[in-house]
Amino acid sequence: MYSRLASHRCPNGHYLKPTLAVAAEKELICPECGVHFYAPSAEELAFNSQGACEMCGGTGSIRTVNMASLVPNEFLTIDEGAVAPWNSLMWSLMTDVCREMGVRTDVPFRDLTPEEKEIVYHGPAEKKHIFYKAKNSNEAGELDFTYYNAVYTVENALAKVKEEKGMKRVEKFLKEEVCPTCHGTRLSVAARAPKLRDISLDEACTMTLADLVVWVEGVPDSLPKAMKPMADSICEAFQGMAKRLIDLGLGYLSLDRASSTLSTGERQRMQLARAVRNRTTGVLITLAEGELIKVIWSGRMGTLITMIVLMIFEREDVQ
8 A cells, every 4th residue: 555555755855746657666756856766665665574674674672782681799799700691601711801901800890990890891892911720620821812891792692693592591681672763663764754644654553453444544535536546446455354353353453563462362363364365265263262253165266155253252241
């Protein structure tokens, strides 16, 4: 809908009126600055494709270092293992390198100066010459080693994670936050640019399905007459899919709702709506909360001939 019917923005920030040239995949010319450009495709507006936010990769959230987890016990000295990432993600000799950076490692972490703590957390990656002695043997020697501060130790380990086991070692030092670039919409800046009826794609996705159906009804009349037949067809297809979900009691959901947050019953009803759309044959779906839905199809083309929906709620407020 947004790729074909929206008002698209040129590279210089000017918006063009909706035009059939977009559907024809023709080059657009900005009437304000004369720049030539192409409107984004449907894939370029999808968070799980080319329209994904560059920062979070389309997840809407990012993992950052949890500063509180780096030194969980400030009563310990660095020699005693106060800096947790250095104990599990880095060689133990990082304590010796830290000492060469000018940080006292034999006093409780809480007694370090602000400058010393800053070195521990964000100190520069400087190479230091240290004398290292192994704890469990008499082996010792001199070597040059680059200082990895506590924050970078976690970030470096996260960047190198390739399996679940490695992720478990790192995740205890991380926290999940809303992506500061897309603000949780999962869409890139370019994907959030087109506007339809004065709102962007990410704004439309925050609306509930019930509200979105009403909003979509006004889309064809908001466009030039030449675009109305195409708009009617696109909007009709959307309304058909939306009606199935609303009939199954999912009108309160919004399009930006993450699938991982859906309940078992909500997911199963979504699957039912998909089965109806795809004309799946011979399906028996048991829903959560005692709902039993039996759908029967027949015919080569999967024509829907019977849909029996029986909902049994074992609740006192439903008779």
